[in-house]
Amino acid sequence: MDGGWQHLDYFAFVALFCIGLYVVLAKSNLVKKLLGLNIMETSVFAFIVTSGMVDGGTAPVVGPGIDAPFASPLPHALILTGIVVAVSITALALALIVEIKRQCGTIEADELKGAE
């Protein structure tokens, strides 16, 4: 039982991931799909950032009066890269949505099917 509660955050990330995936698949508005994608991204980032957490760990900066244990800084560095990728994907997707709206007059997926 104890082990399960300790990893409550992991279950939260999986739930968040599934919510995002549901929004991507179920919503017909393209902007909402993009929001779903961002929810998924957030869940993955949060998961990886917390995976670097060490109980009682401090920031891994060497100096007087700072002792181990340290939190692992690597996941944070990874997620910085991940965030850059996510931002560029979001920007590109928004630009595409503007283009779709301009060309087809709508951003609802079900109406776009008719427009094709």
Place this chain on the structure above:
Amino acid sequence: MEHLLPLAAALPLVAAALLPAVAWRRPDAAWGWAVAVGAGLLGIVGLLLRRLLQDGPFSYAVGGWAPPWGIELRFDALSAFSLGIALVGVAVLVFSGRYAQAAVPPQRRAWYYSLLLVNLGGLVGFACAADLFNLFVCMELVSVSSYALVAAGGGRIAALAAFKYLVAGAVSSLLVLFAVGILHALTGSLNMADVALRLADVEARGPVLLALGALTAGFMVKAALFPLHLWLPDAHASAPSPVSAVLSALVVKLGVLGLARVLPLFAGLDWLVLAPLHEGLAWLGAIAIVAGALAALLQEDLKLMLAYSTVSNIGYIVLGLGLATPLAMTGGLVHVFYHALIKATLFLAAGAIIHQAGFRTLRDLRGVGRAMPWTGVALSLGVLAIVGLPPTAGFLGKWYLLLGALEAGRPGFAVALLAGALLIFVYYLRILNAFYFRAPLREQILAVREAPLSMLLPVMALALLCLLGGLFGSGPVALAALAAARLAGGG
């Protein structure tokens, strides 16, 4: 010499970043710059390949930090696909010179070349990455530039197809990143060789299975493996033709190469049996071969037809990985390389025809083979190669796959393979029939001129490689066999 390996990935990326500045005052310089970089890439990959053949696989520690702590680049038999990337890249860049003038708006042209170079650099980086996070970053470089390139030509369908591609691609990338995060949390390492060693000591089975599942699903979407291929046909058919060639020949291979990279990580676990996964992959591959070929048979649009043929050919490759015998995996991996050459030939030839004639359905293009004899010959050679007739490039992969299916004692898969080849033969007969033997439906077809030299040259060069590929097959087959042996040996 030592620094050639990072240079192979860095050269296109840096050149891509500089390109808009180069093209700022002289827009015409963009093409020359891009082609020069492509040629440089080809030269570097040639040198790397020579070293691989002489000394075997070699690594490079980025920044002098030794693996497993630092970032490691590794050029092994699987990375030899870089040759395919460079060859197709040069052909596509040369071809784009005239094509982009007509198909890409002037203000976007510098970005178009820039994105193509980013794409090529990411592909080479992906092929040479030895740690999981670099694998992810390079995959994202390739993916994001691909989404943008699909929409580069403009047009209402292109933007929509690009968005669909973006959503499918981003979800699959997140699955891969999620799995990378799990593996890092479990093992504390990102270097693939190191992760494979440390996974053996991991006791938590649930997360390992979750990571395996997420990686497999993510790369399956990237590879457009049936039934996760729904994003592919629209994106590949509505992109500008040189971009279609890059997407179909190279970018879908990310998924296959990715699978080939990460599955061995899990092979060392004594409690985990990969056989059911392999069985599932083999079945999906076999279904994809037949379903993709059938779907291609029903298309009227030339480029949609080629796009569905990619779905079918990915089926061949995945079937090879799924059968997991040395011969079948050799066949699958050889086909990764040769399918890249063949599909690039087909898409570039189709692009030249559509560009010159202005039509894109088989009905409208009837008789075009006589108006454009050289491009027609190139397309026909590509067709012969993809059917897999003996001296051509497509033959080797399918031959080894067939032997592999028999070796594994699964004649049923051999039948699926031959049925797929037969269906491919039928739909390419349709193309040849329409181009050469049917009376033109449109009068304009008779007045269509042959493609200009800068488009014809890359197409003919690739077509020649398709024709002769089977004769010079010993090198690629030896490399693929090497890679297959490492896959089967578990890392």
